[in-house]
Amino acid sequence: MLDGLAEWWDALELWLVQRWFPVQFVLVMAVLIPLCLALAWLLGRIVDRVATWFGTDRWDENTAPRVDTRADRAE
Numbered sequence: 067m068l069d070g071l072a073e074w075w076d077a078l079e080l081w082l083v084q085r086w087f088p089v090q091f092v093l094v095m096a097v098l099i100p101l102c103l104a105l106a107w108l109l110g111r112i113v114d115r116v117a118t119w120f121g122t123d124r125w126d127e128n129t130a131p132r133v134d135t136r137a138d139r140a141e
């Protein structure tokens with residue numbers, strides 16, 4: 067199983083390396099841009115979920131802003 071995957075990857079890599087550089091660039095970007103966007107979206111979702119486990123997020127309408135009253139008393 068892994069030998070077949072390694073051979074397929076080697077053949078793909080050899081095919082890509084033999085292309086003209088602008089074609090290589092376009093092909094790599096056609097794969098990397100969607101992959102990076104999907105990874106960024108997934109990481110954003112994971113961070114949002116973990117943040118909700120540890121408390122409310124800062125955009126919660128029910129959370130009142132904290133007011134420091136000590137500054138008023140100092141004068």
